[in-house]
Amino acid sequence: MVRCFKLPDRVVKRVELHVFSDASTCGYGACAYLRFVYVDGFVNCSLVMGKSSVAPPKIVSIPRPELTAAVVAAKLGNFIRREIEIEFDDVVFWTDATVVLSYIHNTAIRFQTFVANRLELLHTLTAVNHQWRYVPTCENPADIASRGLSPVKAKNSDLWFHGPRFLRDVTSDWPKQPEFLEHFVETDPEIRTVKVCVTQLIEPASDRIYELLRRYSSFHVLQRTVMWLLRYKQALRVLDGYCQHSLNNVA
Numbered sequence: 001m002v003r004c005f006k007l008p009d010r011v012v013k014r015v016e017l018h019v020f021s022d023a024s025t026c027g028y029g030a031c032a033y034l035r036f037v038y039v040d041g042f043v044n045c046s047l048v049m050g051k052s053s054v055a056p057p058k059i060v061s062i063p064r065p066e067l068t069a070a071v072v073a074a075k076l077g078n079f080i081r082r083e084i085e086i087e088f089d090d091v092v093f094w095t096d097a098t099v100v101l102s103y104i105h106n107t108a109i110r111f112q113t114f115v116a117n118r119l120e121l122l123h124t125l126t127a128v129n130h131q132w133r134y135v136p137t138c139e140n141p142a143d144i145a146s147r148g149l150s151p152v153k154a155k156n157s158d159l160w161f162h163g164p165r166f167l168r169d170v171t172s173d174w175p176k177q178p179e180f181l182e183h184f185v186e187t188d189p190e191i192r193t194v195k196v197c198v199t200q201l202i203e204p205a206s207d208r209i210y211e212l213l214r215r216y217s218s219f220h221v222l223q224r225t226v227m228w229l230l231r232y233k234q235a236l237r238v239l240d241g242y243c244q245h246s247l248n249n250v251a
Contacts, residue, residue: 005046010038015086017048018167020094020135021073022142023065027055029145030073032080033163045163048084051076052145060114063190066097067118069146070104074125093126094135096143098178103190104128110192134177139164 006012014037021030029052036044051072055065073093081088095101103115104122111119122128137143141159154160166174216222 005034005044005048006036007038007042007044010036010040010042013037013039014089017077017080017088017091018045018094018163019073019077019080019092020140020142020163021066021069022096022137022140022146023055023069024143024146025055026148027052027146028065028069028072029053029142030069030076031142031145031160032073032076033141033167034086035163035167043168045167047161047163048080049076050145050160061190063097063099063103064114066095066100067103067115067122069142070095070097070100071118071121071125073142074122078125091126091131093132094140094142095132096135096137096140098134101132101134101178104132110194112190112192115190116192133175135164135175139166139175 016035016037017032018035019030019032022028029050031050032048033045034048036046038044053072070093073095077091077093081091103111104119105128110116126132139159141163144154144157144160149157149160162168212225213222216225
């Protein structure tokens with residue numbers, strides 16, 4: 001199987017697997033390429049496998065088909081690694097959707113169930129921190145898988161059969177990667193809104209009547225208690241008057 005991709009009479013220095021993904025309103029898909037780097041510096045790329053599907057009739061948001069295409073690419077890459085008899089030095093996944101790269105590099109925001117499930121798959125199947133890279137749309141061969149191409153044009157498409165031109169260059173000439181900040185617009189429909197309820201206990205002001213009403217659960221008992229308190233109050237007033245009268249007589 002190696003002979004189908006490797007050039008004859010050349011010594012291989014490095015073998016890499018590059019998987020591209022893309023989605024559109026027509027469909028989504030992924031394609032994989034083997035990149036052979038030989039000891040004399042020559043680089044050769046060949047198409048290994050491609051896969052595409054028709055897009056669902058109702059698209060809720062743009063990131064959803066792009067994320068679905070990324071999952072297809074991750075599964076395709078793992079399938080090739082499992083089935084092909086080649087030990088890869090590196091596996092790289094490419095997408096032209098910066099929103100997908102922002103999603104998979106984010107670990108702080110909670111997303112809707114559809115997006116969260118696919119992000120979990122991508123984190124399980126790939127090492128998102130160093131395996132995923134950005135590729136411009138014009139150099140993404142998976143764009144052909146998602147939008148389609150006539151048989152005549154596909155037959156002569158160097159981009160489809162051999163991948164983008166930069167794969168045959170040194171890695172320093174590959175597309176520059178944007179900085180993915182964990183910053184999202186609050187109106188993004190894929191971000192799950194979390195409602196937080198805050199309760200605060202306020203101590204009631206000191207009120208003797210309130211304390212008295214709170215102490216008794218029976219209204220009859222409360223009446224009797226108030227009655228005795230009023231009698232006690234009256235008795236204190238009589239006693240206070242008697243004491244004042246006695247003091248005046250002594251003086």
